Amino acid sequence: MADAALSTAPRAARGGSLALRLRQNAGLLGAIGLFVLFYGVYNLYHPRGFSQQVLIQNANEVFTIALVAMAQTVPVILGGLDLSVGAVMTLVNCLASHLVTGSAGEIALGILACLAAGTAFGFLNGCVVVFGRIQPIIATLATGAIAIGLALFLRPKPGGKLDADLSWAMTNSLGDFAETYGLFDGGQAPWFQPIAGIPVPLVLLVLVAVCVWMPFRRTLTGRTVYAVGSAEGAAFMSGLPIARAKLAAFTLAGFFAGVGGLFLAIQTSTGNADIPQAGAYTLNSIAAVVIGGTSLLGGTGGAVASVVGALVLRAISFNFRIFDIPPLMQPLVEGLVLLAAVSLGALRALRTRNRLELFR
Template identity: 70%
Template sequence: MNNLTKNVLGTVRRSRGFYGALLLLIVLYLVYNIMHPRGFSSAVLVQNANEAVAIAFIAMAQTVPVLIGGLDLSVGAIMTLTACIASVLVNGSPTQIIFGMIVTVLSGTAFGLLNGVIVVYGRLQPIIATLATGAIAIGLALFIRPEPGGDIDGNLNWALTNSLWDFVDTYGLFDPDAAWFAPFAWIPVPLILLFGIAFLVWIPFRKSVTGRTVYAVGSAEGAAFMSGLPINRAKLAAFTLAGFFAGCGGLYLAIQTSTGNADVTQAGAYTLNSIAAVVVGGSSLLGGIGGAIASLVGALILRVISFYFRIVSIDPLLQPLIEGFVLLAAVSLGAIRTLRVKNRLELFR
C-alpha cells in the first residue's frame, strides 16, 4: 500500500462521520428523484434548493459554537431578526438593495459578537447566555415586524430563487440562450450562494490560527490554554461567525418569502433542526470534531427526508411526529461516544 492510499484511507477514517453522511445524502436524494414524478429535472432541483438554504445556513451557524463545546440557542432567533430587518431594507434602487443586504448580514454578525462577548467576558455558559439573547432577538424582531409584512425587491426575489438562466435573464447580463451557457443554465442560484459562501468563508477560517484554535478549545481547552493559544479570540470568532451565517440565512429567507415574520415557533424549530443537522453531519456535540461543510450536508439530509412526505402517502397529522422521531434519533447520536467510553476522562481528550 503506497503513501497516497494510506493518506486517503486515513482521511476517510478520521472523517468517517462526514463521508457517511455524504453517502447517505446521495442515496436519499437519488431515491427521492426516482420516486418523484418529475424527478431529475431543473424545476425539482430549484424547488428543493430553495427549501434547503435557510436550514443549511442555520446548521453552519450552529457548528462553530459546537466546535468549542457549546450550543447557541439564539441562531434561529437571529435568523428571524435579520429576516425582519431585510424585509424593511432590501428594496429600492440597486444601491439601496445592496446596502440593505449588507446591513442585514452585519446585524446578524454583530448579534453573534454580542453573544461571544457575554460568554467570554461575562463567563456564562453558552447555552444560558444564548437562551437569553435569543429572547432579545425575538423581541427586536417583533418590534420591527409586529405583523408579517415587507417589500423585498421583486427582481431580486426571482433572480436568487431560480436557476442561473433566470438570473441572467432578469438582469440582462448576456444572452441566456447562448450555446456556451447551456450546460450551466439549469444550476439553481440558491445552491451557488450556499456553497459559495460556505467555501469562501469557512475554508479560510478553518485554516487560520483562530480556526485551528476553535478546534483545540473544543478538544481540550486546558491544553489549548497551556499552549498559549488565543482562546478568548477563538470563542469570540466562533459566535461572531455563527451570527454571520445566521444573518445570511435570515437574508435569504426574507428574499425567498418576500416578507419578514417574527415567528417564535419558526425560530425554535430552526434552532432544534440546526443541532440535529450538526450531529447528522458527523460533528460531535462534545466539541473539536466536525465542520460547517459537514453540517451543511447534515441539513440537506434532514430536508430531503421531509421531501419524501410529498411523494409518500403519509397523513399530514403524522408528519410532525415522524420528523420528531428523526430529530430525536439524530440528536441522540451525539451521546453515543459518552456511552462507549470506560473512563470519563476520555471525554475531555
C-alpha cells in the same frame, strides 16, 4: 528483497492514511449515504423528479436551514451550543423586509446592513460568553429572546415587500438571474449555457462555504476554535488566543444566521417574526449538526458536514409529501432517523472506550 520492502512501505502508509481518514469521516460519509438514499427515492417517485424545476424548488427550501446549520456548527466545534441562531435569522428576516427595496444602491446598502446586523448580534453573543463568563447555552438563550423581541418590534405582523426582480433572480436558475439583470447576453451566451440551469441558491451555498468557512478554518483563529473544543486547558497552556477564537466563532455564527435570514426574506418577499419558526430552525440546526457527524462535545466536524446534515433533514421532509405521511407521524420518523444518526456517531467513541477498559 530490501528494495521491495521499501517500495511497499509508502503504499502501506497511504493505505493506512486512507483508512484513518475514512474512520475520522465516518459520520459525514454516513450522512452523504442517507441523503443519496432519501433524495434518490424522492426523485424516483416524484411525478417530475430529476428535473430542473424540482431541483430549484428543493434548493430554495434547503438554503436557509443549511445556513442556520452552518451557524450552529461553529459554536458546537467550540464546545457549546448557540440557541439564538433561529432568532437571529428571524431578526434579519424582518429587518430585510424594511431595507431590501428601492434603487440598486439602496438594495445593496440594505443587504449589507442586514448582514452587518446578524454579524453584530453574533459578536454580542461572543462578548457575553467571553467577558461575562456565562455558559454559551444560557447566554444565547437570553440573547435569542432579545432578538425575537426586536423582530416583533420591527414586524408585529407579517408584512413588507422586497424588490421583485431580486426575489425572482435569487430563487431561480443562473439563466434567470442573467436574464433579469441583462448579463451574458441575457443568459444566451454559448459558454454560459452548460451552467444556466444551476439553481442560484446552490451556487450561493457553495460560495459561502468556499469563500467564508474554508478560509476561516485554515486561519490560526479557526484552528484555535478546534483546539478549544478538544481541550480548552491545553489550548490555554499552549498560548493560543482563546478569547479571540470564541469571539470569532460566535460572530461567524451570527453572520451565517444573517445570510439565512436574508435569503428567507428574499425567498418569501416578506418579513415574519414567527417565534415557533425560529425555535424549529434552532432545533433543526442542532439535528443537522449531529447528523453531519460533528460531535456535540466539540473539537471535530465542520460546516460542510452540517450542510449535508441539513440536506438529509430536508430530503426526509420531501419524502413526506410524496408518500403522504400523516403530520402526526412525521416527528416520529424524523426522530428515528436522528436517533440512528446519533447512535452511529457515538459508535466510534464507544469502541474507543471499550479498548481503554482493557488497560484498567
